[in-house]
Amino acid sequence: MDIKTLELFVAVARRGSFAAVARERDVDPSSISRAISELEAELGLRLFQRTTRSMALTEAGDLYLGRLEPLIEELGHAREAASQISGAPHGLLRVTASVTFGQMRILPLLPAFRARFPDISIEFLFTDENVNLVSERMDVAIRLGPVVEGDLIAAKLMDTYYRVVASPTYLGAHPPLKVPTDLQQHRALLFTLRAYRTTWLFRDEEGRDESVPIAGDITLSPAGSLLAAALLGLGPALLPHWLVDDAIAMGQLVDVFPRHRVTATTFETAAWLVYPSRAYLPSKVRVFADFLKENLPNGHRKR
Known part of the structure; x- marks a missing residue:
């Protein structure tokens, strides 16, 4: 047979x-x-x-x-x-990741990965849906959020956190944003997930939490669209640090509340490497995981 x-x-x-x-x-x-x-x-x-x-x-x-x-x-x-x-890791590696994280943080690493592991072919599926790894025959998923639960193996790649950002042009033409409750005087840019459209949570340097109602008339997805809208001066947006830090460094965006931690769901979030629960991890998956951990900087989390 x-x-x-x-x-x-x-x-x-x-x-x-x-x-x-x-x-x-x-x-x-x-x-x-x-x-x-x-x-x-x-x-x-x-x-x-x-x-x-x-x-x-x-x-x-x-x-x-x-x-x-x-x-x-x-x-x-x-x-x-x-x-x-008898040889180096090889074969087809099938990976799924969210659209924006995959395009902004994973794709730029591919030249170095391919140079180091030329015998590994990669097939990417960038989607904001949680793909079933077994039925879709995926070797690896990269997921963002709190701890991954279920019958899956998850390893943390990097901590993630959020910033409220706006363009200098927007800030110069609208009421000042000095404290989080000032957001109620603004039309925020909203992400399509329900938890991100109604309330943002803030934690100050003394550890005090505050829930601020949010409203807006522009809702966007994926996260890269929110970034583009913020850069155009359309309003303040809640975005992950890995997406906005470069724009802040270049003066294109301003971290509006740098002394606060902010989130829409939970303050403890991360990027996770996820693969089906199994006793043996193929070498192509292991080297990909090690490469991402080595090349995705964890950054500085605000306390």
Whole structure:
């Protein structure tokens, strides 16, 4: 029984579609269907119940998948372990990250990563959706927020925090922003997530917290659009430090409340490297994780 056919069966079971697997592998769907039919004939079992509109595992197929999938994964681990002895990390690395963080902080690192690991190919999916790593066959996700929960392995890449920023032009033409409650006299630039559109939380140097209602008439996504709007002088915006620090250093934006910590959800946030929970971490994932930790500066968190 050919291992590649078994891997194909697992892929079809995960995706629930011959066509989806065929697109991923750049082959004709009929070749996928033919391989599965040959496997069923060899086993003497029907693995999938097919109709013109849908396909689902049979009871026998579900049982077969449950026993086979861990074995296929272990075979992959064995190949990976053996390859580490004879050569550098290699293979296709599939990574997903949020649109703005991926474009602004990950893409600029790729030339150095490719120079160091020329045998690793990378496929990026930049999206603000939380992609299912298993069903989408992703090796790594980079996610922003509090601690990542669930059946996943997460390693912190860098602390993140937020600033309220506005352009010098905007500040010169509108009522002064001296204390956080002054924001109620302004139309803020809003992010599409509900938690970011109604209230911003501030913590002063003595550790006192204050909740400030926020209103505005421009709502934007992804975060890079908010940055562009702030630079155009359209209003104050709540943005992560990794997105605005360069603009602040160049005088294009002003950190309006430099003595406060500010957030919309929680003050303890970070960028996390996330991968499916498994006993063995492929070398291509390990070197990518180490590279990001080395090259993503943690910055200075305001206390």
